[in-house]
Amino acid sequence: MKANLSVHYSNFNWEKKMAEYYQLTVENREKIGTSEAKSLRKNGKIPANYYYKDTSNINLSIDEKELNQVLHSGQRIFEVHLAGETQFVMFKDIQYHPVTDDVIHVDLMRVRRDEKMTITVSIRLEGDAEGVKQGGVLSQIMNSIDIECFPTDVPEFISLDISDLVVNSSKSVADLIVDSKLTILAEGDQVVTTCHPPREEEEIEVEVKEGEEVEGEAAAEEGEEKAESDAGSEESTE
Template sequence: MAKQYKLTVEKRSETGKLGLKNLRNNKKIPGVYYSYDSTNILFEIDEQEIKNAIQSQANIFTVAVGGKEQNVIFKSVQYHPVTEKIIHIDLYGVDMNKAISIRIPIIFTGNAIGVQTQGGVLNTSLNEIEISCLPSDIPDNIEVDITNLELGGNIQAGEIELGDKFELVTSSDLAVVSVTHAAIEQEPQESDEIEGEEVESEDASGQSSESEAPNEQSESDNKDSD
């Protein structure tokens, strides 16, 4: 059963850069509520309220929007790139009787045999997968047991056991985790380079001695002629 948390929000009229700046200076976070069956609504929420909601680790939130309570999920949360403060939030209204698509974090359990006894390296390709389910069935995470994962093997999204309540949205042939051979660092072959330099030096020396030989022979011929 998905965790639920009640949020207190207020409709807002402030728009534009100056208006949003004033909101944030008063420790308010601007947001947009996207309804699945009616008009979108601009709202504001206390900074501490949204922090508490995130820390609650709830999946479904209840808010009073447009005069009636609605069940919503976080569609997106935007953070300031420097201060990492929350600067905007989008809420998406859900029908508790209709399935929605949502990304769920993956937790890997066990120690892969390919790493423990075969000298491989564990590579994680996906940290979350997208599934479809009823809002009330949204799980906190999905566990993937990697104990029997051998060197050279992988686990694809389609191989994860989800249960009857969930349908996989992520492509089934995407690799989630794998065990590969450890990279082997090749040291530079200094000895070969040195030998090569010596050979080149010897060749140069040989050419030099051969070029001097005719001169010596020429001098000998001159002496004989004298």
């Protein structure tokens, strides 16, 4: 179960961390239907739908090249101009071609600047872990996390300093330092990253070699005993 958790705050200049919104150009689409959608794609346009609460959806089109740039920008919230005003939107759904993997349709959902929203952002590890310098292995268990905030406060990512992470230790959600405008929706004891010792391959190899030597010594002793026994039998025969 998720619980609201307001973790550490600092006086860091968070304005630099907040995403600068990409202005996505959209055009109204009068005609709808499969044939019209195919015609749009042939002309470098991708059909789109715009949704907001109880209002009727709006049919739009987006330039294919611009859409691909947006999808690879790493941002989650975008600005669009509709009905003479600037609005904030995020992708509600993206449909891909099953063979070419090209985008064939997108759904946009409006988010209001004065209404908080829940969104997933990535967690970025920063710094060189002390444990890795000592030969440890770093593992990131949690790559993203849900937060609640206003659309204008969505960060591109949340960073976690791991420079003091030593072998056999971990950092959890409670170690994340976020702006007071953000609320993390996760339990504080959830592990984000760990540093554990390397596999003891060398010791295993040594143990195997030692075992082989013991078996070899036993075989040699057995051979010597057999040789002595055979020699004794020959002497008795003579």
